[in-house]
Amino acid sequence: MPNQNKPLPPLDEIAPHILRFWKARLTDKAIVKELQKVIDTDRYGIGITKLKEIRSDMGLKRAWQQGHSVETIHDVMVDLRRIYPNAGSREMISLLFHERDMAVPRRIMKSYFATYEPDLVRQRKARRLRRKRFWAAGVNDLFAVDQHDKWLRFGLALHTGIEPFSGRIMWMCVWHSNRNPQLILSYYLDTLTELGHMPLVTQSDLGTENFGIANAHTLLRQWHDPALQGTLQHRWMRTKKNVMPEITWSQLRRRFTPGFENLLDTGYGFRWVFIPWLQTELDAYKDCVNNTAKRRDRNKVLPHGIPDIIYNSPEDFGALDFKIGIAPGAIEHIRRVMINSSHTVFDLVPPTLGHHLASCYTHLGCPVITRDSVWAVYLNMLNAIQLSDDLPTEIMSATESVTDDDELPLLDNHEDLPFQDDDSGFYYMGGVRGGRGLDVSHHAQLDTLLADDKPDVRHAASDAVSDDDFNGVIVWEFTDDEVDNDGDEW
Template identity: 60%
Template sequence: MVNLLFHEHAMSVLRNVVIAYFSKYEVDLVRQRKARRLQRQQFWAAGVNDLFAVDQHDKWLRFGLASHTGIEPFTGRIMWMRVWHSNQNPQLILTYYLETIQELGHRFFFMSFYHNAIDVVITDMPMVTQSDPGSENFGIANAHTMLRQWHNLTLQGTLKHRWMCMKKNVMPEITWSQLRHRFTPGYENYLDSGVDAGWYDCGNALQRLIFRWIFIPWLQRELDGYKDRINNTAKRHDQNKVLPRGVPNLIYDSPGDFGVLDFRIILEPGAIGRARNLNLNLNHAVFELVPRDFGDFIHQCYNELGHPVVDRRSAWNVYLDLHQIISRLYKQLPPVVLPDDNLNDDFLPLLENHEDLAFRDGNDGAYYMGGVGGGLGLGVFSPCMQH
């Protein structure tokens, strides 16, 4: 609790103050905790690729930064973790999903009957996607449902996406909490240092564009490194979870070696491209880091600086140097440099005449949100995850 107050609310509270508070105002919770009788909610997953859970993160919006992640709950594998200047546009969020399942493809080479070398990429996807309610997730819900229905006509009329209305979107929330504890504090302090020094004002359009151009690619590299560390590190044993023990990447890539089921759906060649063509306008401005003309201009200024490396030691220095050059050449700026404030006003309607997946909620508080058995799960849930 002390760490949570510090990192989430910037409050430095002594441990004995927290203990005194709970002893006075939360007597029953303290008694339950001491008796180890806290009620745990149980979240069940039938196996690998039962579902992907996605969620956005808005803690850095004061810097003009928006984050998004996708999790494979059974293995705990982070499928993507992205930072951009928006996380509310349904087309943008959909690209994260489509790019991920495209990258999961496996390349095979074999010889045909006529001794010609054939190169085939096999791609796959989970049974179900899951998110909080919100129109920014309509793109994933639509495209994933279309992909499932193209490969199984019996699924017509059923949305293959879960909306977490009554139940919390558990796994992404845990991932964000861990990120806030393990990754965020140092980087957030570094970003705050530039704001506190008066170098960056998110409300200033020119400063915001320069900040985006420098900081988003650097922070994305740092997040990629964090994701790889998490996915290649075995998680600590938890007596409250019945899961295979091992490295998330290894469990995901070779579930049979860990004695667990794999529910991945193999896609036909070209299916992802077809979904992309039907649901995306890749010329949309939301996909641009900064407006194109301004991007060309700032790149020229960056080259004038000698193409300096951007990292934690240099990011603010590069920002200040670029800001100085661009301010001096202000009259040479492209005529359109302001970002479109309506990038998120791109409403995408949800598929019509589709019913939600069936839902199974056990009498013991356990609930299943995957896609096995039409959403009702296996006859006997095994293995499970408990939170």
């Protein structure tokens, strides 16, 4: 595509867009076409030849330029298969591209599976597919949200929000709770702040943790359209009817969790180390899914393509975009009215303990936390805390019985450390020899984060009604009876 001899746009302006389209695995021709939408075409121009030069300077090489074979990808594949043991050939191609910057042709990947994993290939051809029907009018028609409780045995709670039309994952978060309506609302408001717009409606199952989103979104919609006063802008879906998040969790269970569960099952997690690391892994998974085209399906009416591209350019797919711009200050007003930022649910660990853990981590030299190092970092942190002379007062009583004989050396792995069993599913330092040390007291302190996990947020909505900024909008308050009786009436 000629650039009509116009000067190139500044590299610092187009490089992020080139990288974004590269992650979506667009062709050079498609990248140039997309760049025309984001540059000032009256002043600048760019063609395929120049794009290739810029791409080469950025180190972005196509599959034929990298020249991989079954032998060159073997070691990396073995490493990734530990974490993604159930991924198929298409998914592994995507994982290699997004996690290791390796562009591998499909024929090479098929040869690898035929050579090293023929039994798994036969299993994946069983075609055990269950279909569910879902309708969406266009991009930003709705956001569907849902929680995931399969990792509660590790003390880890997941939550996600999906834009169903494009299939884009809007957020996927891990924390020590997914039942607090203020916490769940914060995920939604953070996403709206990043986007600068909101969907027409939100959708969830009947759980009380979704009251915050239901109230806040209704308030925002009424704020921007007074004609909606007295209406609910949230859909309550009964069990198994919130289809898109269910599909997302099913894919996560198959693709992401097996390898990480194998890692976590080795012992009890420690939230200060594990939650931030797992959030980084989930962000990478979300980025990979949002930039990977789904397998073509003749039964699917919704557009086929890359979720991120569909979401940002719905007009290219003949789709409508129902997004609603958000007035300045609206989100912050909702956040101020409906969220208590000092609530303990927003604390990763109790603040005093957090400061001490940060000090121990600094003392260890701030080691990088990865899949291969996370347990070593955790155990060395545990050891550093046991050897510390300035433990926080609230956990000192738990360590009075520890003698010098109980001190543990720095460990490179977790195999020599017996972990205490606790059927509550939440972590404490735990695992010290003889079952003594930072156990019951510290564990109880962490559990206090869940003691007030479902505060009543409806009073905040009532306060908002009288606020002049809302001009008397009405927000519905929900009771268990209302949800049970009218869950599907929308």
